[in-house]
Amino acid sequence: SQTIHQWPATLVQPVGSPLSLECTVEGTSNPNLYWYRQAAGRGLQLLFYSVGIGQISSEVPQNLSASRPQDRQFILSSKKLLLSDSGFYLCAWSQKSSGRTDTQYFGPGTRLTVL
């Protein structure tokens, strides 16, 4: 079966510090990968998605970036965090399916607080 991991689970960082969140998927190959942010009491905002190694699409202009150095590894980064970057960050994966979406499966999330 497939498993998705995220770490760290919780992070408190000062404004202006760098960020690196990691997501890995087990039990599947060549998945689509996604990064979402969920602000308190709000829905999920898609930040980045990737259909393959080195292929990243950005949905929202911001000071965050994403990379996919390996097939099942997805990293979210920032050089300098802002207060507004606080939130719950979720990684998700889906299987590729010709011509249509497949459901997305979410990791446990990372709660980021920027002070």
Added chain:
Amino acid sequence: QKEVEQDPGPLSVPEGAIVSLNCTYSNSAFQYFMWYRQYSRKGPELLMYTYSSGNKEDGRFTAQVDKSSKYISLFIRDSQPSDSATYLCAISDSWGKLQFGAGTQVVVTP
């Protein structure tokens, strides 16, 4: 206007009652409809998935889609305190991008 609208609640019901949740959407190109359950401080987990108008049942859960009205619903029968969570609807087009509702917080009181 958001593409997917969902009442944020909270929705409080007594144990054993039927929980009724719904979302409306604006884009008729949307074809796939999902409901996720999210417990506090956890990632969302998939509950139901459907792509056609009509009803789909899975245990105590029923998902309903009305494409002509652009309206989807989730019903939870015989609700339990363990059903207390936030329920997110998610809708996608054929390109695979999901649009999420804001989520409805449900509280089932013993």
